[in-house]
Amino acid sequence: MTEPTNAPRDPSGQPLEGTSPRVVDDLQCARCSYKLRGVAVDAQCPECGFAVAESIASRPPLPPLSPRAKFGGGILTIIWGTVPAIFGTALLFKIGSVAPWLKSHNEEGLLVYILLFAVFSGLGLLPTYSQAIVGGWAFGLLRGGFGGLVGFVGGATIGYLITKLVAGDGFRAWLDARPRTRVVREAFVESGFWKSFGTVALIRLNSPFALTNLAMSASGVHYVAYALGTAVGLAPRTFVSASIGAAAASQGQPDFQALAAKNPSTLVVLIVVAIAVAMCLSYGARAALKRAGLLEESTGPKAS
Numbered sequence: 001m002t003e004p005t006n007a008p009r010d011p012s013g014q015p016l017e018g019t020s021p022r023v024v025d026d027l028q029c030a031r032c033s034y035k036l037r038g039v040a041v042d043a044q045c046p047e048c049g050f051a052v053a054e055s056i057a058s059r060p061p062l063p064p065l066s067p068r069a070k071f072g073g074g075i076l077t078i079i080w081g082t083v084p085a086i087f088g089t090a091l092l093f094k095i096g097s098v099a100p101w102l103k104s105h106n107e108e109g110l111l112v113y114i115l116l117f118a119v120f121s122g123l124g125l126l127p128t129y130s131q132a133i134v135g136g137w138a139f140g141l142l143r144g145g146f147g148g149l150v151g152f153v154g155g156a157t158i159g160y161l162i163t164k165l166v167a168g169d170g171f172r173a174w175l176d177a178r179p180r181t182r183v184v185r186e187a188f189v190e191s192g193f194w195k196s197f198g199t200v201a202l203i204r205l206n207s208p209f210a211l212t213n214l215a216m217s218a219s220g221v222h223y224v225a226y227a228l229g230t231a232v233g234l235a236p237r238t239f240v241s242a243s244i245g246a247a248a249a250s251q252g253q254p255d256f257q258a259l260a261a262k263n264p265s266t267l268v269v270l271i272v273v274a275i276a277v278a279m280c281l282s283y284g285a286r287a288a289l290k291r292a293g294l295l296e297e298s299t300g301p302k303a304s
């Protein structure tokens, strides 16, 4: 594999236009060995018509990873794949003690919320949904939502730095060993600023925060495109979560447990709305990513 040095070109050397990511290394067609550099990943081999995606999927295994990349990447994946769900549920059960404390400290409370939000999401300890619900409960839809978004960008920055520190550049090979993350990485490497920004925003619509920080940071995406795309892509789920928190708080109960006991139908409505919105975001993001050639069948990201 080699790094790309210039824009994709068709076989006669002309630059290609289009929106799909392109093969950026020396991949050969699995059927006829035609060199596929510059061909869109969702197209067919120009020589024999074999699907490029098939050739990507059947790449020979890559050379072994450095122990640091393997260990660092593996540990982060396990932690960031499991811990947020557990702690996030615990946080929602504790909302009765967390939210009033934040609320009673007004502006300082909002600042503390943003800082804690950045640290906990960046370290991959808490999922974004839970934290935004707490923000909406304590500060209302607008302040809770915007505070959450600022915290997210901080958290994404922390995740970016941790990934560079723990896994280093060797981590790219680790990503490239998986067809799906490889194709995302290639899209970033090959894309300009605005395309990268759009890709980040789409992926952020509905994918696990910490794991996505990991995959994107290791992909070599430009930091500013990463931070901006994160803010835009996370806005819908953050404001929906904050509005659910605000709506729940407006019922006048101390926490979700009390709300469930006193007014179960309201809680059920809120949960149904949350699930419906998450499903819509997931569906929309998957459709758009598929069109862009960034998502393969049945390997979609799960939200957290």
Ligand SMILES: [Zn+2]
Residues within 6 Å of the ligand: 029, 030, 031, 032, 033, 034, 045, 046, 047, 048, 049, 050
């Ligand atoms: Zn071919």
